[in-house]
Amino acid sequence: MDLNQIVERAIKNEPPTYEEALALLRFEDEETLLLVDAAWRVRRAFFGNRVKVNVLLNAKSGYCPEDCGYCSQSRHAQSQINRYPMMSVEEIVEKAREAFSKGANRFCIVTAMRGPTWRDIERVAEATRRIKAEIPIEICACMGIIDDPAKAKLLKEAGVDAYNHNINTTAERYDKITRTHTYADRVQTAQTIKQAGISLCSGVIIGMGESDEEIVNLAYSLRELEAESIPVNFLIPIKGTPLGNGKTTKTLTPWRCLRVLAIFRLTNPKAEIRASAGREIHLRTLQPLAMLIANSLFLGDYLTEKGQKAEDDWQMLEDLGLIAQL
Numbered sequence: 002m003d004l005n006q007i008v009e010r011a012i013k014n015e016p017p018t019y020e021e022a023l024a025l026l027r028f029e030d031e032e033t034l035l036l037v038d039a040a041w042r043v044r045r046a047f048f049g050n051r052v053k054v055n056v057l058l059n060a061k062s063g064y065c066p067e068d069c070g071y072c073s074q075s076r077h078a079q080s081q082i083n084r085y086p087m088m089s090v091e092e093i094v095e096k097a098r099e100a101f102s103k104g105a106n107r108f109c110i111v112t113a114m115r116g117p118t119w120r121d122i123e124r125v126a127e128a129t130r131r132i133k134a135e136i137p138i139e140i141c142a143c144m145g146i147i148d149d150p151a152k153a154k155l156l157k158e159a160g161v162d163a164y165n166h167n168i169n170t171t172a173e174r175y176d177k178i179t180r181t182h183t184y185a186d187r188v189q190t191a192q193t194i195k196q197a198g199i200s201l202c203s204g205v206i207i208g209m210g211e212s213d214e215e216i217v218n219l220a221y222s223l224r225e226l227e228a229e230s231i232p233v234n235f236l237i238p239i240k241g242t243p244l245g246n247g248k249t250t251k252t253l254t255p256w257r258c259l260r261v262l263a264i265f266r267l268t269n270p271k272a273e274i275r276a277s278a279g280r281e282i283h284l285r286t287l288q289p290l291a292m293l294i295a296n297s298l299f300l301g302d303y304l305t306e307k308g309q310k311a312e313d314d315w316q317m318l319e320d321l322g323l324i325a326q327l
């Protein structure tokens with residue numbers, strides 16, 4: 002296989018063929034640095050040495066009626082987490098100020114719910130208006146299923162830049178992960194968001210028992226959906242969730258995680274690829290190599306789980322010569 006040719010095509014925004022992507026995902030560990038280099042050349046062509054720094058806010062925690070098998074915030078999970086209702090506008094704005102002071106380019110407001118009521122939407126819209134009036138930071142909202150285009154329109158008008166709604170896993174595997182909504186529901190929301198003119202952030206969780214073929218299919222699905230940012234999460238098995246025993250993450254070695262990231266980069270060359278939750282426990286000391294493929298990361302903690310210390314992330318980016326910039 003000619004990696005130079007794959008890189009040249011990717012720089013023209015042409016993805017590898019399905020067979021090529023599958024073969025790359027199956028590279029031996031000792032060959033994987035060649036793939037990292039190929040992905041780095043594509044990343045550099047589109048993003049230079051820039052990296053987008055995102056900070057998450059769990060603005061409403063727990064009590065979610067959905068039954069996503071990976072999630073500690075599901076009402077069905079037995080996880081020990083801090084549960085609380087939706088934060089006030091003032092609290093959200095204050096958290097955005099904190100995120101900005103830590104160097105964030107994008108502030109992600111997440112609410113654990115099936116989908117937002119009008120009251121929820123209006124609160125996030127008001128917080129966004131106030132943040133945008135005060136701080137130069139992008140806002141991403143993540144509030145579950147949006148089936149009413151008028152709700153998406155209100156978020157757009159308030160200044161919400163992006164909406165996160167992960168596809169997570171393939172349509173075929175969906176009912177093994179959740180039974181309270183479908184893959185088609187997720188795609189429908191992604192389309193509603195795009196139609197409202199909001200940038201689509203949609204990604205995956207790797208390590209839930211999916212095959213190599215499914216990983217490649219996920220990368221192609223996100224290309225078809227035209228996701229502008231793609232968080233690639235590696236499952237954190239959380240105690241008290243159905244996937245909390247860690248059985249499905251055994252194959253997630255650091256080299257395999259790098260190959261997965263590279264497949265998403267080569268298949269979606271222009272997208273913001275984010276090395277997301279779980280990078281600390283699955284990539285471990287190879288995390289810096291991930292940032293040569295991904296051009297985005299979450300700084301600090303995840304929704305209910307601890308991340309790497311912010312100062313360690315900043316040190317890693319500085320050592321790599323990467324600069325936080327939109």
Ligand code: SF4
Nearest residue numbers: 065067069072075113
């Ligand atoms: S919809 Fe979101 S918050 Fe609710 S259980 Fe699923 S992942 Fe968790």
